Amino acid sequence: MRNKQIELLVGVFIVFGFFALAYLAIQVSGLAFSDKKKSYQIVARFDDIGGLTARAKVAVAGVTIGSVESITFDKELYVALVKMNIDQDVDNLPIDSSAAILTSGLLGEKYIGLSIGAEDTFLSPGEEIYDTQSALVLENLISQFLFNSTTGEDK
Known part of the structure; x- marks a missing residue:
């Protein structure tokens, strides 16, 4: 049971890392999620x-x-x-x-x-x-x- 909790925690950490990396790549590339200014x-x-x-x-x-x-x-x-x-x-x-x-x-x-x-x-x-x-x-x-x-x- 303890082993499954560690595996779940590592999986969540990896998914969070992928989302953080994707967000950082979008910000560095000049693209943005927000609306453009007039x-x-x-x-x-x-x-x-x-x-x-x-x-x-x-x-x-x-x-x-x-x-x-x-x-x-x-x-x-x-x-x-x-x-x-x-x-x-x-x-x-x-x-x-x-x-x-x-x-x-x-x-x-x-x-x-x-x-x-x-x-x-x-x-x-x-x-x-x-x-x-x-x-x-x-x-x-x-x-x-x-x-x-x-x-x-x-x-």
Whole structure:
């Protein structure tokens, strides 16, 4: 009888562990069980997105205010078109704000950081941020450093 209680307790513990692991995986992946906040969409064009993905965060001063909805290729301008969903309560982004693709830490995830402008008029749904800064790609920096240092002449 004592053996069956231990087996039952171990079984409950394993089932609880699986549920905890599934919940943690869903939270880390960016999916959520809660309802989505109301949002509006703005767009920005970048020359190089450098690994930015859909559902990446959009932040101002380190505070998440939205997420990347989709990334497509603009065939006319040959750039990446990024659509962002911004939380409805953040309705005071000036039209001269700028967007940059940043990295969390040295090799962390990519996200969009918005820098606030100084204009008195605000971005409306569907409008575009024109001042953008593409991602800093580590591989490009390393190759530039290697090729510039080996091809340069010593003086």
